[in-house]
Amino acid sequence: MNITQSKKGDNLISIKINVEKADYEEMVEKTLRQMRHKANVPGFRPGMVPMGMIKKMYGASAKMEALNNIVSDNLNKHIFDNKLDLLGYPLNDTELQQPTDLEKEDNIDFYFEAALRPEINVDFTNTMVDFYHIVPTDEEVDKVIEDLQQRNPNTSHPETVGEDDRLEIKIREAKNGKEVEGGYEKDGVYFNMSQIKNKTQRKKFIDKEVGSEFVVNFAKVFGSEEEAAKVLGNDAPAASDFNIIIDDAIRNEKPELNEEFFEKIFPKKDIKDLDAFKAAVKAEMEKQHEAETDPILFNKMIDELVAAVKFDLPDTFMKRWIVENSQGNITPEDVEKNYEKEYVKGLRWQLIEDSIVKANPELIIKDEEVKDFVLKQIFPGIDYASLEDDMKANLDKIAANYLKDGKQVEQLKNQLADIKMTAFLKGKMNINYTETSPADFMKKLEGDGKKKKK
Template sequence: MDITKKDIDALNAVVTVEIKKEDYEGEVKKVLANYRKTANIPGFRKGHIPMGMVKKQYGQAVLVEEVNKLLQGGLQKFLTEEKLDVLGNPLPKNENEIDWKSEDFTFEFDLGMSPKFEVDVTKKAITNYKVVADDKMLDNQVKTIRKQYGKLTSKDKAEKGDEITGTFSNEEKGVEKSTTLELDELKGKSQIKALTGAKVGDVITLKTKGMFAEDHEIQKHIGLTPEDAKDVDELTFKVEEVNTREMAEMNQELFDKLFGEGVVKSEADLKSKIKEDAEKQFEQQSDQKMLNDVVESLIENTKFDLPKEFLERWIQVSSEKPMTDEEAKAEYERSEKGLRYQLIEGKLRAENNLQASFEELKEYSRGMIKAQMAQFGQMDPSDEELDNIAARIMSNQEEVQRMGEQLNTNKLLQFFKEKAKLKTKEVTYEKFIKEAYE
């Protein structure tokens, strides 16, 4: 068997595989000899069938199968040994021209070659948000906590600051949503006026437009997306409960309920603890935003060509369902951006050793186990306990894959933090959401 590669251009090549009779003849004879021993042909005893008849009945199929085995094995070995960086899989070029009645065969395959390029993570400055919990947020959090742990008292009618439990309805639009809201949450003056003084059992008609200040409140209380809510002019609200909430006192009993005995000893400590916990959560969000922005920047600023025509053919051939040329082109357009980033990320990982090793995965699993055990009060598990649980986790292929994705993302994130051109910007959470996502 002889295999050669001819470059068409930097992104396309043709591999030619020549298979001669002596390459496959021995294996074909062996298979046919076995068929002769086991085949059932009417009129002949098993094992006594003439070889000529076996060849006539099975020879062509065995030949094709053995040649294809040889072809696929040889082609894969060639790609590996030559260290060819290809996209997709080799595509047969002349399969319809093969004459299976001949003794020697020549197969041709198109290859789509991975492009050569350099990645510069410092080419464009990326904003790295440092989100801080400001005094307004801390005060609101303290207020929320005091309400949550406060005393709830039922009332006959609603007044400013009260909580009203009821059901929003609109039969025509399929709305039927039970909720609890505070009068202070409402933005619309007409809605506030309509609900002030409302009693249990009252059914009140409310305008939907302008009811809440924030879009997410529409989803929370009415069960509609902001877009769907635009098609609903009015809702009825049946009042089922009216309650006033007396806020909990700021004392040691409250602090101990929240964080454990003696951890927090004053309102200042409480705000400090809230600030610390909140900013840890904010860091995860800002990290994800930074990661997304770096990825977008790399896709935009790392220029290279792709073997477009080859990839369109490969998409068409590898599709589970029949696909027209136009559908394949459209699918390529949809997937091109993702493919570009796969190549960029792959190069970054290979050149900077950013792929998680088995030992790193094992240590990562131990850290996750320790964190989970700490939540249930097991603060100091033994190494033996950790190793036993980690071993069970590492035997689960799906769990290993999930952890590997998390760890690889963390390694890439840390790499960008160290190497990318970042400009830190300190903002409140409210401003972060506005700048980052609106």
């Protein structure tokens, strides 16, 4: 066995593997003995077929199998021992490889062509990306505050029923104003006053005191037996009269914009006045806009780096590699036609990204980061570090179950890698931000989309 390596061109090498008979002879003999033991040939008992016949029948295939294994193992060993940093995997060198008669030749040469990763120096100082810093308008901030008030109401329990209250009642089936012995009954029935559309029926409840007891027909109250069943339960006789007792009235009221409300929305920020609260809401909105537009900025930063970082690709080799690794799905004509448009940017960015990660190992995604990422997606806003051990153990089980799907884990790793790389590049590259409103940003985005289509 002899392996030699020579330079073939810029970032291209040729690897020659010379295999002698002594390298594979024993392996072939072992394979043939196994075949003889298993062979089922008419006229011979199992294991008694003459070796000469076995060699004639299976010699070429056994030799090919042995050569494939030896060449593959030694090619991989050569790559590992020489620390070759390759693009893809070596291909057969069609220029140097000679036709071989396996049955007649004992010493055989195998030639491979391999592409070395180019040396890449990523200099961020000369990069420049134009982008937008989205600043919400005062009207948009006020709208979000209004929404926060709606979603975080003050809850009270008034003594009398109001127009928009939620009621908790007991129901007992009744007939002629009296409860039916053994009839349908249920506690803890809830409904909103807004579900009662008929004004006459609503008046039966408005201003009633908690604890009041009276008879109603829920099919009339809610407009139909079907709507009544949604409130009472499908097993209830929705057409019947019911004696009801109002157990509770629950009223949600719009909270005042005071320190108590500020603390509820932004715990531990010690916000004292409305101006400071609006500023905090605005800052959170800006963060949200930034997170939503980061993928767009990421693509712009990739475009800038692909254009700015100069290195040569072994294009001829890469075109062959794409075709041979497509399992017949891509033809040489397809690659030739679409190479610049569909492949070059991706190849160049992959090499640049690998170079950045190699120089900055903190960008490598760790399993613990994936678990934390999953927990934040399932339980947004949770402070994992502050939880009790039992709760942490339960969350860990949920995350572990979620991460059993290997394909899903790979998608999460890619997503997390993009997030980390985006943050890294934002800290390294020169970005010229222009302030704009959310509405104007969308217009600019639509305009950019139309330009690309043209």
